[in-house]
Amino acid sequence: MTECAPGKTGLTALIVEDDQAVCDVLQMFVENLGYAVVVCNTGASAQEAFAAKIPHLILMDWLLPDMDGVELSKTFRASERGKYLTILMISSKDSPEDIATAIAAGVDYFISKPFERKVLDIWLFAASRHVQDCLLREEADLALVKIQEELVDNNLQLEEALGRANIMAVEAEQAYIEINQIFKTVAGGILLVDKDCNILRCNDSFLKMARVTREESRDRKCYEIFHTCLCGSDDCPLQRIKKGKKRIESEIEKIAQDGQISYYSIISTPYHGLSEEVGIVEHITDITERVKAEKALAESERRYKELSLVDELTRLFNKRYFNTHLQLEVERANRHGHPLSLLLLDIDNFKHHNDTYGHADGDRVLARLGQVIAESLRTNDVPCRYGGEEFTIILPVTSGEQATVVAERIRARFAGEIFQPTPQETVRKTISIGVTQYLAGESGQSLLERADQNMYEAKQSGKNRYVLK
Numbered sequence: 001m002t003e004c005a006p007g008k009t010g011l012t013a014l015i016v017e018d019d020q021a022v023c024d025v026l027q028m029f030v031e032n033l034g035y036a037v038v039v040c041n042t043g044a045s046a047q048e049a050f051a052a053k054i055p056h057l058i059l060m061d062w063l064l065p066d067m068d069g070v071e072l073s074k075t076f077r078a079s080e081r082g083k084y085l086t087i088l089m090i091s092s093k094d095s096p097e098d099i100a101t102a103i104a105a106g107v108d109y110f111i112s113k114p115f116e117r118k119v120l121d122i123w124l125f126a127a128s129r130h131v132q133d134c135l136l137r138e139e140a141d142l143a144l145v146k147i148q149e150e151l152v153d154n155n156l157q158l159e160e161a162l163g164r165a166n167i168m169a170v171e172a173e174q175a176y177i178e179i180n181q182i183f184k185t186v187a188g189g190i191l192l193v194d195k196d197c198n199i200l201r202c203n204d205s206f207l208k209m210a211r212v213t214r215e216e217s218r219d220r221k222c223y224e225i226f227h228t229c230l231c232g233s234d235d236c237p238l239q240r241i242k243k244g245k246k247r248i249e250s251e252i253e254k255i256a257q258d259g260q261i262s263y264y265s266i267i268s269t270p271y272h273g274l275s276e277e278v279g280i281v282e283h284i285t286d287i288t289e290r291v292k293a294e295k296a297l298a299e300s301e302r303r304y305k306e307l308s309l310v311d312e313l314t315r316l317f318n319k320r321y322f323n324t325h326l327q328l329e330v331e332r333a334n335r336h337g338h339p340l341s342l343l344l345l346d347i348d349n350f351k352h353h354n355d356t357y358g359h360a361d362g363d364r365v366l367a368r369l370g371q372v373i374a375e376s377l378r379t380n381d382v383p384c385r386y387g388g389e390e391f392t393i394i395l396p397v398t399s400g401e402q403a404t405v406v407a408e409r410i411r412a413r414f415a416g417e418i419f420q421p422t423p424q425e426t427v428r429k430t431i432s433i434g435v436t437q438y439l440a441g442e443s444g445q446s447l448l449e450r451a452d453q454n455m456y457e458a459k460q461s462g463k464n465r466y467v468l469k
C-alpha cells in the first residue's frame with residue numbers, strides 16, 4: 001500500500017491494481033485531478049486502507065491476486081458510506097455480461113483494458129463529477145437527517161408537553177369536581193370574595209342564608225347581599241385579612257328586612273387566587289338556634305334566681321321568702337289570735353373573722369350555722385338567711401318565752417362548734433339573738449325592728465346571748 005501527499009481538493013482516492021504500470025498511470029491521472037491517493041496491490045490491503053479511511057473515489061481492477069474485485073466492490077458499497085462512493089472498474093474482463101455483472105455489483109463506471117489515456121481522462125472527468133454529486137448528496141442527506149432528528153426531538157418535547165397539559169387538565173377537572181362536591185356538601189355557607197368585595201364564588205347554603213338566588217348574587221358585592229354589623233367597620237374581616245391577619249373568627253347578629261334576627265359564626269381566612277392580591281374565604285355557620293337556646297337558658301337562669309327562695313350557701317330560705325312569709329304569718333296570727341315569735345341572729349365579731357381568715361372561711365362558718373339552725377328547729381319554724389351574717393327565724397304559734405328555748409338551743413349548740421381556719425388554729429364562734437313576740441295589730445316590719453333592737457342589746461350586753469323584750 002502506498003500513500004501519497006494530500007491533494008489540493010481534500011478529496012481522497014483508492015487505487016486497487018496489481019499491475020504496477022497501470023497503477024502508475026492511474027495514480028498520475030488521479031493526482032492531477034487534485035486527489036490524495038492510496039495505492040493497494042491486493043484486495044486485503046485495499047480493505048485495510050478502506051477501513052482506515054473511506055475514500056471518495058475508488059479505481060479498481062477486477063482480477064486481483066487474492067480476491068475478486070467485483071466482490072470487493074460489493075463490500076465497499078455495503079459499508080456505512082457506501083452509497084456516497086464513486087467506483088470505477090478497469091478490467092480486461094469486459095464482455096457485456098461482465099460489465100453488467102460489475103454494474104450490478106455497484107460499480108459506477110467501467111473501462112476496458114488496455115485503455116487509451118484519452119478514454120481514461122474522459123471517464124475520470126465523469127467520475128470526478130460523480131464524486132462532487134455524491135458529496136452534495138451526502139451533505140443534503142446529513143442536513144436532512146439533522147432536520148429529522150430535530151423534528152423527532154421537537155415532536156417528543158411536544159408530546160411530553162401535551163402529556164403534561166393533559167394530566168394538568170385532568171387534575172384541574174378533578175379538582176373542580178371535588179371543590180363543587182365540597183361546596184355542595186359542606187355544612188354552612190362558603191363565600192369567596194376578592195379584595196374589592198366582589199363575590200367570586202359561593203355555595204347554595206350561603207345563598208339560602210343571604211336569601212337571594214344565584215342569579216341575584218351574580219356581579220354583586222358581598223355587603224350588598226349579606227350585609228352584617230361588621231360591614232363598613234374596622235372589624236370587617238376582609239379589611240383585617242388585607243392588613244395581614246391569617247384567621248378571624250367572629251359571631252354576628254343580622255336583622256333581616258322582616259325584623260327576624262339571625263346569628264352567624266364566621267371563620268375568615270385569606271384567599272390567594274391567580275393574582276397576588278389577597279381576597280377572603282369565609283365559612284359561615286348559622287348559629288341562630290344555638291344562640292337563641294343560650295339566651296333562653298340565660299334568661300331562665302336569671303328568672304330562676306329571681307324566683308329562688310333558698311339561700312345557696314346555707315340552704316335556708318332567703319330574704320325574699322322571709323318577707324312574704326312573715327307577712328303571711330302576721331296575717332294568720334291576727335286572724336286566729338295565736339302567738340307568733342321572731343328570732344334575729346347575728347354572728348359575733350364576724351367581720352374580724354373574715355378579715356383574719358378570709359371570706360371563704362367565713363362562708364364555712366355561715367354554712368355551719370345554717371346546719372345548726374336547721375337541726376335545732378321544729379317542723380313549722382321558718383329559718384332564713386336575712387343577709388350577710390344575719391339570720392331570722394319565724395316561730396308560728398310560739399310565745400316569746402317558748403322562743404327563748406329555741407334561741408338558747410341554737411346559741412349553745414353553735415357555741416360548741418369548733419372551727420379550724422388554719423391547720424394550727426381552732427376557734428369558736430358565738431351568736432347574739434334578739435327574741436320578740438308579735439303584738440296584735442302591729443306590722444311585720446315593726447316586729448322585725450324590735451327583734452333587731454333586742455339583738456343589738458344582746459351585743460351591747462356582752463354577746464353570746466339572747467335578749468327577749
Ligand SMILES: [Mg+2]
Pocket residue numbers: 017018019061062063064065
Ligand atoms: Mg489484475
